[in-house]
Amino acid sequence: MSALLSVELRRMLARRLVLVFTVLAFVAIIVAAVITAVTSKPFEPAVRRQVVADRGATLQACLQDGPDWPPTPKNLTRRELCEQIIGPVFVPDQRFHLTGLRDVFLGTAFVLVVGGWLLGESFMGAEWHAGTLGTLLTWEPRRLRVFVAKLAAAAAVLFLLALVLQAVLGLVLAAAAALRGTTEGADAEWLRSVSGVAVRVAGLTAMAGAMGFAIATIGRNTAAALGVGFAYLAVVEGLVRGLRPQWSRWLIGDNAGVFLTGKAGCPPVSRSPLGAGGVIAVYTAVLLVAALVSFRERDVT
Amino acid sequence: MFGFLGPNGAGKTTTIRCLLGLVRPTGGRCRLLGADVRTGLHRVIGRVGSIVETPTLYPRFSGRRNLQLLGRLHGIGKDRVADVLERVGLADRAGDPVKTYSFGMRQRLGIGAALLKDPEVLILDEPANGLDPAGIVEVRELLRSLGREGRTVFVSSHILSEVQQTADRVAILSRGRCVAAGPVDEVLAGGRARGLIVRVEDLPAGAEVLRAAGMPVSVDGDALRVDLPPSDAATVTRALAERGLYVTELRPDELDLETVFLELTREAEPS
Numbered sequence: 001m002s003a004l005l006s007v008e009l010r011r012m013l014a015r016r017l018v019l020v021f022t023v024l025a026f027v028a029i030i031v032a033a034v035i036t037a038v039t040s041k042p043f044e045p046a047v048r049r050q051v052v053a054d055r056g057a058t059l060q061a062c063l064q065d066g067p068d069w070p071p072t073p074k075n076l077t078r079r080e081l082c083e084q085i086i087g088p089v090f091v092p093d094q095r096f097h098l099t100g101l102r103d104v105f106l107g108t109a110f111v112l113v114v115g116g117w118l119l120g121e122s123f124m125g126a127e128w129h130a131g132t133l134g135t136l137l138t139w140e141p142r143r144l145r146v147f148v149a150k151l152a153a154a155a156a157v158l159f160l161l162a163l164v165l166q167a168v169l170g171l172v173l174a175a176a177a178a179l180r181g182t183t184e185g186a187d188a189e190w191l192r193s194v195s196g197v198a199v200r201v202a203g204l205t206a207m208a209g210a211m212g213f214a215i216a217t218i219g220r221n222t223a224a225a226l227g228v229g230f231a232y233l234a235v236v237e238g239l240v241r242g243l244r245p246q247w248s249r250w251l252i253g254d255n256a257g258v259f260l261t262g263k264a265g266c267p268p269v270s271r272s273p274l275g276a277g278g279v280i281a282v283y284t285a286v287l288l289v290a291a292l293v294s295f296r297e298r299d300v301t
Numbered sequence: 302m303f304g305f306l307g308p309n310g311a312g313k314t315t316t317i318r319c320l321l322g323l324v325r326p327t328g329g330r331c332r333l334l335g336a337d338v339r340t341g342l343h344r345v346i347g348r349v350g351s352i353v354e355t356p357t358l359y360p361r362f363s364g365r366r367n368l369q370l371l372g373r374l375h376g377i378g379k380d381r382v383a384d385v386l387e388r389v390g391l392a393d394r395a396g397d398p399v400k401t402y403s404f405g406m407r408q409r410l411g412i413g414a415a416l417l418k419d420p421e422v423l424i425l426d427e428p429a430n431g432l433d434p435a436g437i438v439e440v441r442e443l444l445r446s447l448g449r450e451g452r453t454v455f456v457s458s459h460i461l462s463e464v465q466q467t468a469d470r471v472a473i474l475s476r477g478r479c480v481a482a483g484p485v486d487e488v489l490a491g492g493r494a495r496g497l498i499v500r501v502e503d504l505p506a507g508a509e510v511l512r513a514a515g516m517p518v519s520v521d522g523d524a525l526r527v528d529l530p531p532s533d534a535a536t537v538t539r540a541l542a543e544r545g546l547y548v549t550e551l552r553p554d555e556l557d558l559e560t561v562f563l564e565l566t567r568e569a570e571p572s
Contacts, residue, residue, distance in 0.1 A: 003376065007370050010370065011359070011370065014362070016361060130357055130360065131355075132357050132358065132359060134323055134353060134357060135356065135357050135358060135414070136371075137321070137322065137323055138321050138346070138349075139346065139371055139374045139375065140374055141321070141322040141342045141346050299323065299324040299325060300323040300324070301318065
């Protein structure tokens with residue numbers, strides 16, 4: 001089994017689609033880091049001094065306008081009124097805050113999850129298309145082993161790929177924050193929270209890959225799996241949300257949102273992140289069982 | 302060497318797929334090296350090399366890498382891969398992607414994959430498919446040498462002359478049924494087609510003489526074909542000589558596998 005798993009890992013890692021996806025992701029990460037560094041304006045003390053001076057001048061003008069305009073309420077002094085009108089010192093902060101990394105990970109989760117789906121389904125779909133499964137089965141006829149090895153290879157690669165890409169993204173953004181932004185608030189608690197999001201995104205990417213893998217196994221085709229996936233996301237989920245909103249607590253998209261944010265959902269998806277992850281895991285398991293039955297029982301021609 | 306013959310759609314490839322566990326038979330059982338295919342194929346698969354139809358390998362990987370990946374499943378090392386590539390004549394192109402190979406090269410790579418396990422039994426479905434004449438000769442020689450090494454080579458083919466030249470035993474399949482099986486000579490002898498080819502200077506006169514003697518005769522090109530067993534050759538020459546017609550050539554109408562094959566498979570077709 002270890003030899004089979006090793007071979008499948010090599011095949012998965014050597015897939016052109018995996019390489020293209022990884023290269024594109026790295027390019028996107030570098031571009032994002034450059035844009036972040038360029039748009040992040042370091043905090044300048046002179047700017048703050050200028051803002052404070054401007055505010056002081058405005059306050060003086062307000063105080064010198066006389067006691068009648070604007071009329072001063074009886075419960076306030078003139079200064080209190082002017083302070084209220086002008087407001088506190090506001091220095092626009094255009095620095096990139098590393099504490100925003102959590103939202104960055106949540107924002108990029110969609111790309112990773114959809115990418116995981118595509119890579120998982122193409123891993124199996126391409127085998128059916130090329131007819132290479134027949135060759136493999138003449139070397140290892142135990143289909144359960146073949147199925148499990150392929151699934152494990154796909155899920156492991158997708159999980160690790162998502163983790164690595166997020167780690168690289170986090171590192172380059174941390175560098176951008178250290179050089180041109182701020183790392184204020186990026187403490188151990190923050191790191192725990194961000195790591196949790198990254199692991200959940202990676203887990204969801206692997207589950208999406210497993211679902212794509214399962215549908216490609218049943219349909220014996222990448223295109224069929226693509227069609228099913230997009231029809232579900234674009235049509236089924238939309239229709240259910242519009243026509244039966246109370247059922248949306250069972251939709252993959254809504255549960256994925258709760259699972260990724262790590263915060264209990266609001267009605268109608270009122271369940272814990274763990275529960276939401278469990279719902280998606282059950283859907284994945286059902287699809288995989290159906291795929292395994294199909295793979296074991298159907299002829300390979 | 303065992304030749305597995307049959308017209309298109311007879312069930313040759315399906316039978317091979319059943320033997321390799323790719324297709325489940327709707328009835329009956331398959332056994333390979335004594336193991337029930339449904340329950341014990343994995344115990345003997347390491348002793349079986351096979352090609353089913355066109356060999357399907359990863360097109361973007363090189364021939365060498367394809368074989369190395371397959372070999373890794375059974376703990377086969379790089380040296381053995383190199384040996385096999387050498388044996389099938391692909392050593393020079395082993396590093397090129399399979400998608401750049403010609404059909405014949407892919408076929409040879411498939412044979413290489415089948416040989417990788419150093420198998421006791423080779424199951425080859427149309428191994429000469431797509432090969433040029435030189436390639437066919439090479440494959441024929443390769444199959445013979447494999448047979449001489451003591452391996453069982455099970456080869457399906459529609460090139461009957463190939464099978465006749467290489468196989469020790471044959472089976473003929475028609476519409477999913479085995480219509481003949483046994484040593485090549487026995488199967489040939491079992492064919493009903495038999496006769497004598499007779500050449501005389503005056504064909505019409507010769508035909509008339511033989512017909513008058515009660516023999517079934519027909520003009521076949523520039524000779525006469527008499528539907529009698531070769532043992533009746535003397536009767537034919539005597540009848541002709543008595544009427545002053547002298548035979549310039551007399552030989553048995555030798556059967557080949559193709560004739561037997563066509564007769565047997567035609568018989569098996571529903572009328």
